Amino acid sequence: MIAHLCCSVDAGYFLKKLKEEYPNEKIIGFFYDPNIHPYSEFKLRSLDTKRICEKLGIEYVEGDYNYEEWLRAVKGLESEPEKGARCSVCFDFSLEEAARFAKEKGDNKVTTSLLMSPMKSHEQLEAIGKVIKRKYGVDFLAVDYRKKGGTQAQQEYAKKTQMYRQDYCGCLYGIWQQKENQEIIDELVSPYPFQILPSSIEEKLRFYENRLELEERGVNYKIVKENFLNYRLLNSKITSKKKPVNHYTLFYSYIDRPQRVRIETEKDNIAYGNRAQVIFVKLDKINALLNKKYQNIKDFFTNPLKFEEELIIREKITNTKYSLSPIIILEEFEDIRYDIEIDAKIYPDNKEILIKF
Numbered sequence: 185m186i187a188h189l190c191c192s193v194d195a196g197y198f199l200k201k202l203k204e205e206y207p208n209e210k211i212i213g214f215f216y217d218p219n220i221h222p223y224s225e226f227k228l229r230s231l232d233t234k235r236i237c238e239k240l241g242i243e244y245v246e247g248d249y250n251y252e253e254w255l256r257a258v259k260g261l262e263s264e265p266e267k268g269a270r271c272s273v274c275f276d277f278s279l280e281e282a283a284r285f286a287k288e289k290g291d292n293k294v295t296t297s298l299l300m301s302p303m304k305s306h307e308q309l310e311a312i313g314k315v316i317k318r319k320y321g322v323d324f325l326a327v328d329y330r331k332k333g334g335t336q337a338q339q340e341y342a343k344k345t346q347m348y349r350q351d352y353c354g355c356l357y358g359i360w361q362q363k364e365n366q367e368i369i370d371e372l373v374s375p376y377p378f379q380i381l382p383s384s385i386e387e388k389l390r391f392y393e394n395r396l397e398l399e400e401r402g403v404n405y406k407i408v409k410e411n412f413l414n415y416r417l418l419n420s421k422i423t424s425k426k427k428p429v430n431h432y433t434l435f436y437s438y439i440d441r442p443q444r445v446r447i448e449t450e451k452d453n454i455a456y457g458n459r460a461q462v463i464f465v466k467l468d469k470i471n472a473l474l475n476k477k478y479q480n481i482k483d484f485f486t487n488p489l490k491f492e493e494e495l496i497i498r499e500k501i502t503n504t505k506y507s508l509s510p511i512i513i514l515e516e517f518e519d520i521r522y523d524i525e526i527d528a529k530i531y532p533d534n535k536e537i538l539i540k541f
């Protein structure tokens with residue numbers, strides 16, 4: 185039997201029950217989620233679903249991330265609400281692929297962990313099941329493990345096994361609706377390549393990879409959450425005599441409105457502006473502080489500093505971890521006057537941390 189899997193929380197309890205109900209069946213877990221945005225979230229959900237399959241002794245296969253094909257399939261349905269026409273096409277897309285995969289494997293039964301989600305319509309899924317039976321000749325098992333306290337048991341199992349819990353269904357269009365009240369929709373922010381920002385999907389992926397390593401080493405742990413002040417830079421513009429200036433704006437740099445800043449004091453490759461506590465730092469100083477070899481500002485965008493390194497620079501320059509002063513890296517101090525616009529959000533957030541025992 186092919187069990188299409190969408191995420192660990194829906195897959196875990198579902199597979200447990202499926203194994204109990206079909207003890208003689210060889211079940212293959214087929215993770216197929218090309219609807220997930222961004223790709224790092226796809227990898228994160230896959231990682232945790234694989235982990236749960238391994239715990240249950242179920243073979244795991246990760247399907248292709250054919251995202252562009254999925255986008256084409258839902259074209260014109262972008263504004264549909266959840267459980268609407270876009271979701272029907274999305275289910276069709278996944279279940280048809282699961283049916284094709286079943287045929288390829290010589291199996292004749294398909295089911296899906298989407299049946300566990302209270303956000304998904306059983307009727308929609310059953311209707312798609314009938315279509316794939318006609319088209320591919322495979323039976324669709326519309327099992328309902330949500331009944332008789334199943335949803336509660338599912339949540340308890342997810343908590344006990346410390347699964348990764350996503351807070352949105354998965355696609356680019358659903359995020360807008362599901363996170364409309366959030367200050368920042370991180371899934372829609374592209375960081376510089378290879379830069380891992382706090383509480384970003386990339387950081388979560390790294391976190392859950394570390395957790396796997398701990399489990400492999402047999403270390404006991406508990407996942408807890410901690411609150412902190414997060415930051416996202418949305419836009420940063422510096423001009424001098426109306427010409428753009430190449431620059432890099434450091435994490436936690438904040439300014440509430442555009443400012444014209446004049447350099448007042450300069451010492452040791454650091455210059456202090458006359459307002460908004462702006463600090464300019466020469467590239468050479470960054471290289472000296474962190475033992476780096478940046479040649480120009482462009483290098484920062486292809487090989488950015490680590491978030492932790494940005495904090496080190498901030499602390500070394502301002503003597504405090506809590507400074508929000510704008511710190512702007514320049515190749516040279518070519519002028520003494522700069523027009524500065526920084527659009528950034530500072531907001532309370534939380535992240536998971538591991539407590540090892």
Ligand code: SF4
Binds near residue numbers: 270271272353356357
């Ligand atoms: S909201 Fe969820 S089910 Fe609906 S289209 Fe997006 S990913 Fe698919």
